[in-house]
Amino acid sequence: MQANSANAKILIVEDDPEIGKLLALAIQENGMVATVAEDGHVMNALLRNNEFDLIILDVMLPGEDGLSICRRIRSEKTTPIILLTALGEEVDRIVGLEVGADDYVTKPFSPREVVARIRSLLRRASYGLVNTAVQRKLRFEGWQIDPLRRQLQ
Template identity: 85%
Template sequence: MQSNTANAHILIVEDDSEIANLLALTIQDNGMIPTIAEDGRVMQSLLRNNSFDLIILDVMLPGEDGLSICRKIRSEKTTPIILLTALGEEIDRIVGLEVGADDYVTKPFSPREVVARVRSLLRRASYGLVTNTAQRKLRFDGWQIDPMRRQLHDPSNARIALTTTEFDLLLAFCRNPGRVITREELLSMTHSGLAGPIERSIDVHVSRLRQKIEIDPKEPALLRTVRLGGYMFTATVEEA
């Protein structure tokens, strides 16, 4: 990873050429490198031959829609994804988060707002990390989380893929074990509030995180819901 967002390579998947070109120009003006794909087919070709730091993905694409594409990308990669959508209902935004998006922007939008969200996600995806005591590896129940490399390994030492937001949430829980943390605090701890997601998005990301670390996600033992409170991480956490 780079030390800042300069020269970050951003893939824009958008069939509206006016919107795509406007985003590309704004991204370029902010020191990043944009590449445009007009549909999922072109995007797949680009992903096979290039490495991207972040993907901006329109939901309403010709052929395969953005939600389906997002689900496929997330099954293979942890690259941060921002969805562009003209859909304004809460349920539509929740679905976007459930298929693995880190954030979403509702059209019409300001290109500068999108760039601000891009920068926020890139910073969270380990840009500009500094080696200090806060970056030491942590262990819980045989699992190991590495803040510097932003990696999670299970008790068999297999690496578990997490999205940017899932990693941020787990790290926040590991640094606050045994304490009830409200959804508002989690938004602040993970810096998700900068992008303005709805509060319920925390529940969606926690649900996805449980699928990856719990023996039985329907009866979570590590990451418990506290009625009218938030969540509590019950594991004993130690420095590795």
């Protein structure tokens, strides 16, 4: 996790290539690294092999929808998630936040606003690093707990 937005790695999961390009460009122009996945399958492969500081997730994806993906990611990781969708009703925003999203942006959107929200979430996520950075792996009876990764080995 980046302590600030410089060089932060952002995963954009968006099935509309134009929106994906627009977001990636705005993110890259602001000193961050953007990777675009067009669906949940590509996203899963990227998450297996890479660590990302933040995920922007479209709700209406082909195959597995963004809400179920968000719920699944949240059960495994604390990576900040911004849901991006055309669904702008209050109930849609509430459901998105309740399944684990940290923020919710409706289409059409301002790329500058999305970048500002990314920076804000990265800043808030880095506050916890002060406390967790001092946590070391704990070892006992042949087991090892990594509190930062939430893993038992």
